[in-house]
Amino acid sequence: MNAVKHDETPSAGEALLVEPSALSPGRRALTTVLRSRELSIFLVLVAVVVVATAKNSGFLFSSDGWRNFLLNPSILVLLAVGQAVVIITRNVDLSVGSVLAFTAYLTGRLFIDQPGIPLVVVVLLAVLAGAVLGLVNGVLVAYGKVPALVITLGTLYIYRGVVLTWAGSDRINRGDTPADFQALGTKTVLTIPVLTIVALVVLALVGYYLHTARGGRELYAIGSDPDAAVLYGLKVRQRVLAAFVLSGALAGLAGVLFAARYGAVTSSTGSGIELQAVAAVVIGGVAIFGGSGTVWGAAIGAFLLVTINRALPTIGIDPFWQGAVVGALILGAIVLDRVLAARQANKLAEARDA
Amino acid sequence: MKLPSRRATAFAALVLSGAMALSACGGDDGDSGGSGGGGGGGGDSLTMLPKNLGNPYFDTSTAGAEEAAEELGISIEEVGPEQASPDAQVQYINTAAQQGVAGLIVSANDPTAICDAINEARDAGTKVVTFDSDTSPDCRDLFVNQATAEGIAAKQLELIADQIGGSGEIAILSASANATNQNAWIEMMEAELESNPDYADIELVDIVYGDDEEQKSFDETEALLQNHPNLKGIISPTTVGIAAAADYLSTSDAKGKVALTGLGTPNQMRPYVENGTVEAFALWNPGDLGYLATYATKALVDGDITGEEGDTFEAGKLGEFTVEADGVVVLGEPFVFNADNIGDFDF
Numbered sequence: 197m198n199a200v201k202h203d204e205t206p207s208a209g210e211a212l213l214v215e216p217s218a219l220s221p222g223r224r225a226l227t228t229v230l231r232s233r234e235l236s237i238f239l240v241l242v243a244v245v246v247v248a249t250a251k252n253s254g255f256l257f258s259s260d261g262w263r264n265f266l267l268n269p270s271i272l273v274l275l276a277v278g279q280a281v282v283i284i285t286r287n288v289d290l291s292v293g294s295v296l297a298f299t300a301y302l303t304g305r306l307f308i309d310q311p312g313i314p315l316v317v318v319v320l321l322a323v324l325a326g327a328v329l330g331l332v333n334g335v336l337v338a339y340g341k342v343p344a345l346v347i348t349l350g351t352l353y354i355y356r357g358v359v360l361t362w363a364g365s366d367r368i369n370r371g372d373t374p375a376d377f378q379a380l381g382t383k384t385v386l387t388i389p390v391l392t393i394v395a396l397v398v399l400a401l402v403g404y405y406l407h408t409a410r411g412g413r414e415l416y417a418i419g420s421d422p423d424a425a426v427l428y429g430l431k432v433r434q435r436v437l438a439a440f441v442l443s444g445a446l447a448g449l450a451g452v453l454f455a456a457r458y459g460a461v462t463s464s465t466g467s468g469i470e471l472q473a474v475a476a477v478v479i480g481g482v483a484i485f486g487g488s489g490t491v492w493g494a495a496i497g498a499f500l501l502v503t504i505n506r507a508l509p510t511i512g513i514d515p516f517w518q519g520a521v522v523g524a525l526i527l528g529a530i531v532l533d534r535v536l537a538a539r540q541a542n543k544l545a546e547a548r549d550a
Numbered sequence: 551m552k553l554p555s556r557r558a559t560a561f562a563a564l565v566l567s568g569a570m571a572l573s574a575c576g577g578d579d580g581d582s583g584g585s586g587g588g589g590g591g592g593g594d595s596l597t598m599l600p601k602n603l604g605n606p607y608f609d610t611s612t613a614g615a616e617e618a619a620e621e622l623g624i625s626i627e628e629v630g631p632e633q634a635s636p637d638a639q640v641q642y643i644n645t646a647a648q649q650g651v652a653g654l655i656v657s658a659n660d661p662t663a664i665c666d667a668i669n670e671a672r673d674a675g676t677k678v679v680t681f682d683s684d685t686s687p688d689c690r691d692l693f694v695n696q697a698t699a700e701g702i703a704a705k706q707l708e709l710i711a712d713q714i715g716g717s718g719e720i721a722i723l724s725a726s727a728n729a730t731n732q733n734a735w736i737e738m739m740e741a742e743l744e745s746n747p748d749y750a751d752i753e754l755v756d757i758v759y760g761d762d763e764e765q766k767s768f769d770e771t772e773a774l775l776q777n778h779p780n781l782k783g784i785i786s787p788t789t790v791g792i793a794a795a796a797d798y799l800s801t802s803d804a805k806g807k808v809a810l811t812g813l814g815t816p817n818q819m820r821p822y823v824e825n826g827t828v829e830a831f832a833l834w835n836p837g838d839l840g841y842l843a844t845y846a847t848k849a850l851v852d853g854d855i856t857g858e859e860g861d862t863f864e865a866g867k868l869g870e871f872t873v874e875a876d877g878v879v880v881l882g883e884p885f886v887f888n889a890d891n892i893g894d895f896d897f
Contacts, residue, residue, distance in 0.1 A: 254776055260803050264772060370797055371821040382801040459797045460764040460790075460818075509773040 233481030233532065234493040240525075241500045248507035255510055263382070263389055269502040270395040271296075271457065273495045274450040275473035276480065277395075277402050278443035280494035283477050284406070285439050286419040286486030287337060287344035292447040293470040294355035295329045299451030300461045301359055304368030307377065315377060323448045329355060330444015334437035344440075352470065356463075363463040370459030381456040391453050395495075398446065403491045415439060419486025475522060476501050479529045483537075500525070594624040596847055597646040598840070599656040601683065602634040606817070606897040608657065611682065611840030615655065618844035621866050626844065636660035640667045647671035653847035655840075656690075657682040665689035677850040681843035682836070687876045691850055691857045694843040695880045696834035699731070702787065703738035705832045705884045706812060707749065710783045713809035713829050717751030718782030721774050723795050723812075725762040725788040735787050755781070760791045767794035775804050786812035792831060796822035816887055816895040823892050832884040836897060842868055842881055 219227070229235055245265070248255040255261050275292050282289045299322040306318050329351070336347045370378060383390045406412035418425040418432050425432050455461055480497025482489025501522060508518050598615050600608035612628045619626040629645070631638035636659050646654050647670055654676050658664055661684065668678050668689045681694040710720055722739070724732045736757060743749045755778055760767025767790060775781060781804075786792035792812040796819060799805050805827055814831045822828040845865035846855075855861035861873040871879050887895065 252776060252779075254779065258803070260772075261776065268769070369793070369818050369821075371817075458764050458768055458794070460793060462764070465764070505769065506773065506776075509777055 232493075233536070234490060234496055236532075237480055237493060237496050237500060237529075241496060241503060244500065244503055244507050248503075248510045251512070252510050255507065259387075262387065263384060264506065265503065266392045267382070267389040267457070268506065269499045270389065270391040271450045271453050272469070272472055272476055272498040272502055273395040274398060274446045274453065275469065276476040276494040276498040277399055277491045278446035279470075279473040280477045280480070280482050280489065280491045281402065281406065281415065282344070282439045282443045283474075283482050283484060284419045284486055284489060285415050285436050286422060287436060287439065288348060288474065288484075289330070289333060289344065289440060289443045290348040290470050290474075291329070291333055291351040291355055292443060292450075292473055293466040293468060294352050294359065295326050295444055295447035296451040296454060296466040296469060297359045297461075297463065298329065298355055299323075299326050299448040300454045300465050301363050301368060301451075301463070303452050303455040304372055304461050307373045308368070315380075318377075319449070319452050322452045323445050326448015326451065327441050327445035330441045330447070331437070333444065334440030337440060338433040338436045356467070359465075360463045363461075367463075368455065368459075368461035373455065373459070377456060378459060381459065391457060394449070394453065398449070399491060399495050402442070406491060411435065411438075416487055419483075419488075421487070472501060473498075475526055479525050481529065481533070483533055484530070594622075594848075594851070595649075595651050596624060596626045596653040596655060596844065596851075597642075597649075597651045598626055598628040598844075599639055599642050599646070599654060600628070600630050601657045601659050602632060602638075603628075603630045604632070605634075607815075607836050608682075610895065610897045611657075611836040611843075614835075614837035614840030614842075615844040616840075617837075618841040618848075618866060622844070622848050624848065634659050636663040639664050643667040643671055647674045647676055650674065651676055652851040653677040653679065655679050655681060655843045655847055656685075658685045659683070661685050677847055679843055679847045679850065681839055691877060692846050692873065693876070693878045694839060694846055695878050696836075696839050697882070697884050698880055699734050700738060701880075701883045702813065702832070703735045703742065705886070706735070706785050706787060707739055707742055707746075709811040709830055709832060709886065710785050710809060711749060711752060713811060714752070714782040716748070719753050719755045719778055719780050720783040720785060721756040721758065721778060721781055722754065723767060723770055723774065723784055723786040723788075723791045724757060724759050725791060727759045729762075729788075732787055739785070760786075760788070760794060762788055762790040764790060764794045767791045768798050771795040771798040772802075775802065775808065781808055783809040783811070786810065786814075788812065789814050789818060789833075792828075793818040793822075796828050800825055800827040813884070814887075815897060816892050817897060819887065820892055823887070823889050830886050830888040832886050834881055835885040835895075838868060838885070839881055841866065842871065842879065846871070846879055 245256060249257065256265060275296070278292065279289060302325055303318055303322050306313055306321065333348055333351055336342065337344045340347065380390060385393065406415065414425070414430050414435055417428070417430060418435055422432060454466065476497035477489070477494045478484055478497070479500060480489065480493030480495065482494055504521060505518055508521065513521070596619065598612055600612065602608070615626055629642045631642070639656065639659055640663070643654065643656070643664060644667055654671060656664070656678065658680055665685055668685065672678055672691070678690045679692045679694060680690045682696060684690070684693040684695070687693070714720065722736055724736060740754060743752060743754055756774060758770040758774055760770045771784065771794065774784065784795055786795050792810065792814040795810055799808060799810055800822055810828050811831050813833050815833060819828060819831055842865050846863065849855045849863035850857065855863050855873060857873060857877045859873055859875050862870055865871055873879055
């Protein structure tokens, strides 16, 4: 777990700490998948979809149902990916809902105040604005030595206050943005919504980076044991800073998606969505104390959260119970996390004592 | 950073005013507060004091007031604060009192904060009429109320019945589950559906709550359509809900198959009326509201009415109005916006 590769390859005389696995790469990959927590959460997702579809075939097998199944989670997937990266470093970013509101409103204002502005420019500006807000979080956390929970709780209110001051009781209406931007909200390519494709591309890039790149692995090392990471000479500050910038930038992108999908933006847009993002990450098997988990899991967690909310009324459960169901999922995920961690610790202890 | 355009401060004003209107007409203690201040007026000049300036909703009501003033041959001046904060209106009320204007038409930012100032003005002989958003009944002469709960409930049923051809399943997308005004309307609609033979074939199958949040209302609309494949129509008596529902419908297979009506503002609903998602929706016309308030003030100033229950007065093109309990004058049935007239409104 959390292995950080040595800079220099071990010299010929040095014994290997871990023997190479005797299994073939194919078998290894299969075992990894089968044992992964992502798989269990994915199976829950499948079960929810199957039950809801059995109850009402339109849940999946209608053009609206299929589109919404893919489209609705896309915004939360972006937030969850950013959140997962931050949580893996043993931090948390509670300000993403306010960042999303800021960039969603910015998107609308840009279209209103700069008629004819190209979409690409709007997206870039929104992502940039999100990244700057994330940078503020990152600087405060990395250099202020204050827990991220407190810092981002503070910036959650500050950023929301900025949006409130800026927007006041003003709002962006559907008719305020250009037609091609509006169309983007529901546009599909081969039945896959464009917004979902955006979210999946981001997911793939971040997931690949975390899995293979040195920087990605270092994030896990930092989250496993921040002090050890410092002693080991990892650039902890820069990495944590980068994680917050990424989270902010993705929240910024999510703001553009929000404006495209929902059309209407007010100063209260996205309040509370930060907790959904944290919930998606935790349900997706990322340890809240960092060091383990994947963005794949977080993305599946986001899909599960959104899909459950869609499915409960279809299954016939009162929407007032939705919150309770989500809560039970979070507790279940945490309990599973503790059980697995304890089992792992026992195994390692046995191996050491043997 | 750019200055906020005040385009839809109107929206907030509208929601607020809707709530206040209802709380105002909910009161039923018979005694009226229209005791009136003594003394003569200071000529035929009126002051119009909206919640704030640069607000399209109040721009519309002021235009209506100016039209009425022209018909009556009196002068009217609009003053007001930049921001709709509770005590921002006090200085304007004081100024109006010092100028000795005959009448003051005000949409209160706060039911009590401006009462002292208003009472001073009334002591100086100025008649005070509230419109859109009331103060406590004892500190003004009249309140011009935009609509009653009964009128709002009845109009929405009428619209949906018309749009679905008088039969089929309907659902309601409300604000929050404990919103007093929404629940009052829903109860009235349910009672009307039960009792009115015209609605015998209409079945209310579900009531869902969007909490006046765009995203939640949007998702609830989706769930409604999913869970009720035979749904013919949706009523959303909240400006946030109807816009979100219209937005979902406009990109869904159900567009044109499921009717949608409720309470909305023209600026929010324009794209959906233009693209055919929504046929007609209701609200009051702020222009008529300003027009009526001006006629009512003039009637008070002239001494034609005192604000007592049962007083009647003429209001130009709108016809005759009667003062109801608590010194309230009701504009009438909600106004229906559709593709033919929506272009005339900007609020």
